[in-house]
Amino acid sequence: MHLRISFILIYLCSCISLCTGYPDPQRHFWQTVKPILDLHCSRPCHNADDNKGGLNLMAFDFIQEIQRRGEIWVKVIEHVQDGSMPPDTKPALTKMESDTILLYINKYIRSALEKPDPGLITSTRLSNHEYEYAIQDLTGITINADSLLPRDASGGEGFDNFAASHFVTPLLMERYFEVGETVIEELGSNKEQWRSIVPENSFSIVQRIRHLWYSWIYNRNLDYEETVDNARDPIVRFTTQAYRRYLKPDERQKLVSFFEEVYHDLPEDDFRYDEAIQEVFKVVLVSHNFLIRTEVDPPLTDPYPVSSFELASRLSFFLWCSIPDNQLLEAAYKEDLHNPELYRAQVQRMLKDPKARRMAESFSAQWLEVDNLNDPSFEIDKNLFPEFDEELKSAMHDETVEYFYYTLSESRNFLELLNGRYTFLNEKLANHYGIEGVKGKEMRRVELETPERGGILGMASVLTTTSLPNRTSPVLRGKWVMEKVLATPPKPPPPNVPDLEATKQVHDELTLREALVLHRENPACYSCHQDMDDLGFALENYDALGRWRTTYTNSTKPIDVTGSLKSGEQFEGAVQLREILIAKQDQFATAISKKMLGFALGRSIEFKDTKTVESLAKVLIENNFDPVIFIEELTLSYPFQYKKSDPVVIVQMAGT
Amino acid sequence: MKSWHINRRRVLRGIGATVGLPFLQAMVPPGMKMEKYLENNRPKRLAVFYFPNGTRQDYWSPEQAGRNFEMSPTLKPLEAYRKKLLILNELKNNLVDVSGTDGHYTKTAPFLTCQLIEKTTGANINVKGTSMDQVLAQHIGRKTRFSSLEYGMDPVRGGVDSNVGYTRLYGAAISWESPTRPKPKEINPRFAFDRMFRNYIPGQVLKKENPWKKSVVDLVLEDASSLSRQLGAADQNKMAEYLESVRAVERRLEAKEDLSNFEANLTPDIRKELIQMNVRLNDFVDLNSEVNITGKIRLMMDINALALWSDATRVTTFMFGNSVSNRNFSFLDGVEGGHHSVSHHRGHPQRIEMYGKINQWHSEQFAYFLDRISSMKDGGDQSLFDNSTVLFGSSIRDGDKHRASNLPIVLAGNGGGILDTGQNLFYKKDTPLANLYLTLLKAMEVPIDSFADSTGELPGIRV
Known part of the structure; x- marks a missing residue:
């Protein structure tokens, strides 16, 4: 008995001493905040055993841990705020309890953001697209990299410029050697193009006389010496652009020596000079300096600004998906890029350059996932939709890209992505939409007279890629809207729940709504599917290829396109939905900001980037969604301008 | 002795x-005469064939255990090889078959590694193990021009599968040379063929090896190794990848001896085959499309067979499709729709029927490969088939359920006299798949005692 009491006493004492050793906020967390979380969240569902939604909140004992995994806690706050957690089947939080959670968790994660963190950007091999464009900008030779090199994977925010999923493999390297050789040989055989890069090695009469003189008098071969001098210039220019920085003296020397080596070995004929330079160019195209984007990591613990040349590369790979041009490199060399005025001028110039179209294409097709159209495994039921051919497919894809590029370069208004009164069509796609008077194959801007189309939600590309092979899918479309427009991607479905869409024998679109309503009765599905399904049903006037319809096949009843959101809005059909989405333009601003930042940095956007994303969204909202101002600010943002070193280097340096 | x-x-x-x-x-x-000796001691080869989306389960396993069994409907196309098969039932990829993960990606990447992969959208790709084919390749691969070759039909699909939070890369590779590095697949038959055989087609314009290639390699290597000392850890890894890849190019350039060994292996029979193959590749117009998928898959299989026959490599893997492949199989009579969609049959009889037909098509293509390697003479009266171990299987059983237990696994070939074929074996429920890999690796003289979660060798399959 006494023994037990003393045990309890010891336990109590140790508890107190445990608590007193910690700062006030931590003790407050244990005494006030954590008990609420335990009672309502951890114990019933989110613990190590049940692990509902893959979430174990029990594991968070310290505020620092919450701060480290801020992205989880942002979700917690969101769910408590919108009332979706705890679910209706569990006891609700009192006002007091929910206020406490919201206030303090918010406080913890806000304070975690006070110290800015630019994130780590690691070396990345050029993506196939970047390689293709870089080759084009360097040599003027056009290749199709995806048909010549193994295909890239992507990751992070879903773009193919994501470092960690780009491997360098022996197979790829073999291909780089081969493609590089082919490109340079083709360049060499195109005289005009070659001469624009490598001027002729010719000597004037005066020079020739001097050469003779020197060889008589001093026994010097000026012919040879000046040939080497002549070669130096095109070699250095070509390599500088390929390496995206000025060359170090020894690098320059090595390449020139290699030129001499080859020149020496070649027979004395008219092609000797050019062929020797070609061999040097082949070296450049397989050098890591060309193939891999690397930023040097000085041994610093704090973040620091990236160097001028690195910044130039960041800009050009973001805005052109390729290497910088000479003007940009020169600006970097003159340190102009650290002058905000001149820097903005560069960004504006780059956005005006036709090469910005590459970014528009790469970004829009991957962001909106219409590049799925080009996936060999993308499938449409040919029996049901014989009209879906290659020509239609590429017109669908191009509509999205042209449209995006137009909002970027002409109308300068990203909000038109949701509600433009025009679109881009050729004859094929216009016929598909039932719009008359468009002739020919080229895409051109067409004013819209009726409100069915205009903006990404009315595009056949989007509507087709979010359909199943044989019918529309309100769920996929709803998910797409939540992700791309509202910046609220639904949680992944619980594990081992079969993909309802693919499995249910809802072959008949007529019974789709009933099937989905039934499915939502399951509370596990309801919380996400409520919004998702209704958003999708608003788009049911578009069939699986994005054509407008008012009834389903074999039915005369008008399609039910009504729906509502958890936040209260009611709508009927695509046009009304668009208005609601415009009203939620703050969320759209967040969605674009996050994705474009991810694209620009080539990494995942994480909790530490919250402030950057927020301020970029603000820039959009405050400037009528002007993409140029937005992109300027993005390229001036902290994570774009700063970097930090890989911690391991610091450890190594400290050790040595 | x-x-x-x-x-x-x-x-x-x-x-x-x-x-x-x-x-x-x-x-x-x-x-023994020398020729005789060489004839009888041909190298042992391993070829793995993976098909996505599981199998119609009631059509896979033959009913009767032991040596007298009748082929199941799905395996019917392999009838001619009944005595040369080992049908292995009730194997399970244990560490992978856990709830709370995804159905496809978490099963495909570990098909040959038997480890649970890291969940990632791309930043922390890690399969926690080296695949068994690569373990073998790292052991015997130095003896051939290519330590291993990887073939497939689908490119890596871009993007992240946001439904499940995995990078699609995991669904596109079964060969992992290290836990963090997948081997890329060759999917273009023309490139795959030229890579090995371009210079052995008479009348072909010889692609002259660039005489300065060695200098080029030296230059870029020198440059890169000086840089890699000044980089962060992740950057250094990338540079290491680069260096290793350039060195592989260099090795191939320098390995005159390997090349002459390889050329010595090109018997008149093989050379004749190469010429025919080259013509067929030229004639095949759908190389970059899906129009004639059966034709294309057979070309890839021919190249796979030639790679083994010519001893360009002794280890190959082949993926009929990436994980979750939704290849349209409407070209088969009575089938409508994509592979993955159909595999989620929900017990619907019509869909199950279609699912079975798609599986059977895969068996037919596999039988084609076996036909090919059986017709290739590999020393004396043996065929390439006799000297190969060929594995045919998938990483899940029923495509509707995503379970990695009772996996569909068949071995074919005698493996150079290591396998006791002609049996339909039922193991104890949930016997580790890793036991099979351990058995095969040991039989092929790799000095290991365990593989992933293996508990011992699989009884009854070795001679």
């Missing part, structure tokens, strides 16, 4: 061209 039987390669390495015939005889057992 037979210490005077020295390894042939060591002889060639050490003494090079000065070796005379009488000396070579030393490694041949007394009383």
Whole structure:
């Protein structure tokens, strides 16, 4: 008995001493905040055993841990705020309890953001697209990299410029050697193009006389010496652009020596000079300096600004998906890029350059996932939709890209992505939409007279890629809207729940709504599917290829396109939905900001980037969604301008 | 005991061209002619064939256990090889078959590694193990021009599968040379063929090897190794990848001996085959499309067979499709729709029927490969089939359920006399799949005692 009491006493004492050793906020967390979380969240569902939604909140004992995994806690706050957690089947939080959670968790994660963190950007091999464009900008030779090199994977925010999923493999390297050789040989055989890069090695009469003189008098071969001098210039220019920085003296020397080596070995004929330079160019195209984007990591613990040349590369790979041009490199060399005025001028110039179209294409097709159209495994039921051919497919894809590029370069208004009164069509796609008077194959801007189309939600590309092979899918479309427009991607479905869409024998679109309503009765599905399904049903006037319809096949009843959101809005059909989405333009601003930042940095956007994303969204909202101002600010943002070193280097340096 | 039987390669390495015939005889057992010896000691090969989306489960396993069994509907196309097969039932990829993960990606990447992969959208790709084919390749691969070759039909699909939070890369690779590095697949038959055989087609314009390639390699290597000392850890890894890849190019450039060994292996039979293959590749117009998928898959299989036959490599893997492949199989009679969609049959009889037909098509293509390697003479009266172990299987059983237990796994070929074929074996429920890999690796003389979660060798399959 006494023994037990003393045990309890010891336990109590140790508890107190445990608590007193910690700062006030931590003790407050244990005494006030954590008990609420335990009672309502951890114990019933989110613990190590049940692990509902893959979430174990029990594991968070310290505020620092919450701060480290801020992205989880942002979700917690969101769910408590919108009332979706705890679910209706569990006891609700009192006002007091929910206020406490919201206030303090918010406080913890806000304070975690006070110290800015630019994130780590690691070396990345050029993506196939970047390689293709870089080759084009360097040599003027056009290749199709995806048909010549193994295909890239992507990751992070879903773009193919994501470092960690780009491997360098022996197979790829073999291909780089081969493609590089082919490109340079083709360049060499195109005289005009070659001469624009490598001027002729010719000597004037005066020079020739001097050469003779020197060889008589001093026994010097000026012919040879000046040939080497002549070669130096095109070699250095070509390599500088390929390496995206000025060359170090020894690098320059090595390449020139290699030129001499080859020149020496070649027979004395008219092609000797050019062929020797070609061999040097082949070296450049397989050098890591060309193939891999690397930023040097000085041994610093704090973040620091990236160097001028690195910044130039960041800009050009973001805005052109390729290497910088000479003007940009020169600006970097003159340190102009650290002058905000001149820097903005560069960004504006780059956005005006036709090469910005590459970014528009790469970004829009991957962001909106219409590049799925080009996936060999993308499938449409040919029996049901014989009209879906290659020509239609590429017109669908191009509509999205042209449209995006137009909002970027002409109308300068990203909000038109949701509600433009025009679109881009050729004859094929216009016929598909039932719009008359468009002739020919080229895409051109067409004013819209009726409100069915205009903006990404009315595009056949989007509507087709979010359909199943044989019918529309309100769920996929709803998910797409939540992700791309509202910046609220639904949680992944619980594990081992079969993909309802693919499995249910809802072959008949007529019974789709009933099937989905039934499915939502399951509370596990309801919380996400409520919004998702209704958003999708608003788009049911578009069939699986994005054509407008008012009834389903074999039915005369008008399609039910009504729906509502958890936040209260009611709508009927695509046009009304668009208005609601415009009203939620703050969320759209967040969605674009996050994705474009991810694209620009080539990494995942994480909790530490919250402030950057927020301020970029603000820039959009405050400037009528002007993409140029937005992109300027993005390229001036902290994570774009700063970097930090890989911690391991610091450890190594400290050790040595 | 037979210490005077020295390894042939060591002889060639050490003494090079000065070796005379009488000396070579030393490694041949007394009383045997040298030609005979070489004929009978052909290298052992391993070929793995993976198909996505599981199998119609009631159509896979033959009913009768043991040696007298009747082929199941799905395996019917392999009837001619009944005596040369091992049908292995009730194997399970244990560590992978856990709830709370995804159905496809978490099963495909570990098909040959038997480890649970890291969940990631791309930043922390890690499969926690080396795949069994690569373990073998790292052991025997140095002996051939390519330590291993990987073939497939689908490119890596871009993007992240946001439904499940995995990078699609995991669904596109079964060969992992290290936990963090997948081997890329060759999917273009023309490139795959040219990579090995371009220079052995008479009348073909010879692609002259660039005489300065060696200098080029030296230059870029020198440059890169000086840089890699100044980089962060992740950057250094990337540079290491680069260096390793350039060195692989260099090795191939320098390996004159490997090349002459390889050329010595190109018997008149093989050369004849290469010429025909080249013509067929030229004639095949759908190389970059999906129009004639059966034709294309057979070309890839021919190349796979030639790679093994010519001893360009001894280890290959082949993916009929990436994980979750939704290849349209409407070209088959009675099938409508994509592979993955159909595999989620929900017990619907019509869909199950279609699912079975798609599976059967895969067996037919596999049978084609076996036909090919059976017709390839590999020393004496043996065929390439006799000297190969060919694995055919998927990483899940029923495509509707995503379970990695009772996996559909068939072995074909005698593996150079290591396998006791002609049996339909039912193991204890949930026997580790890793036990099979351990058995095969040991049979192929890889010095290991365990593989992933293996508990021991699989009884009854070795001679």
